[in-house]
Amino acid sequence: MDEGTTWYEVIKHKKYLYVIRERLDNLEPRFYTKIINLYLLVGKERALLIDTGSGLFPLRPLVDSLIGEKKLIVVNTHTHFDHRGADEEFNEISVHSLEAKELTKPFDVSFLRDSPQEIVKYYAKKNFILKPATSIKSIEEGYEFNLGDISLKVIHTPGHSSGSISLLSNKNELFTGDTAHYGTIYLPKRKKFPMILSSLHKMLEICVKCGVSELYPSHEIFPVGTELLESLMSGISNIETIWNSKIKDKFLDAWILDDGKFKYVIE
Helix, strand or coil: CCHHHCCCEEEEEECCEEEEEEEHHHCCHHHCCCEEEEEEEECCCEEEEECCCCCCCCCHHHHHHHHCCCEEEEECCCCCHHHHCCHHHCCEEEEEHHHHHHHCCCEECHHHCCCCCHHHHHHHCCCCEECCCCEEEEECCCCEEECCCCEEEEEECCCCCCCCEEEEECCCEEEEECCCCCEEEEECCHHHHHHHHHHHHHHHHHHHHHCCCEEEECECCCCECCHHHHHHHHHHHCHHHHHHHCEEECCCCEEEEECCCEEEEEC
């Protein structure tokens, strides 16, 4: 059987919500991350796909099989390769304006050539280049996607990247992108910690105000509760006290710290 047919795991989590999962550790274990979560929401009139994954194998046929004839909207929570990999398969990609220019460029994934996993050979068919989508739509804080009975509002949550976004649904769900998840957290330089702490605080305030109890991160376990945000804020605020325990990771060219709850990768 072709590996492409078994690469994606599909979970029908709710009547309208599918989770499409990839094993990032089966692609490159040196990222310290196991799972990529893509979210597909199917409304009465339209469907929306949050992120397009690694691009290792075709994604569009799978998505089409789940949504039928409904019009599809695709949004990237940010522009790292494991969230934009299959963008070229879709007509238009929405992304925050701060990262829109990045999406117009091909993405070179040749850093994966020496992965210990044999499956990276499939990138060779693409010459280790992920092509961009044909059309990019810039979006801002407050922009709303309407699927008919489901709506999702864009929340700008910078820190992991400048244009990182989360999506707040009218079903009391928050799709957090890479801003918040359990496991290994990729952070900017220490001088930018206030930015991501501000984003996490903003997300927690929104959850309290809107009655959100379910968070859907783009990596690892889902759904999780708002206690993730509190734990992450506490952990990042405490990094200075454990800074001397850092080790250098040559593959990631970053510092690694572990506080027992989270592993942090810091530029």
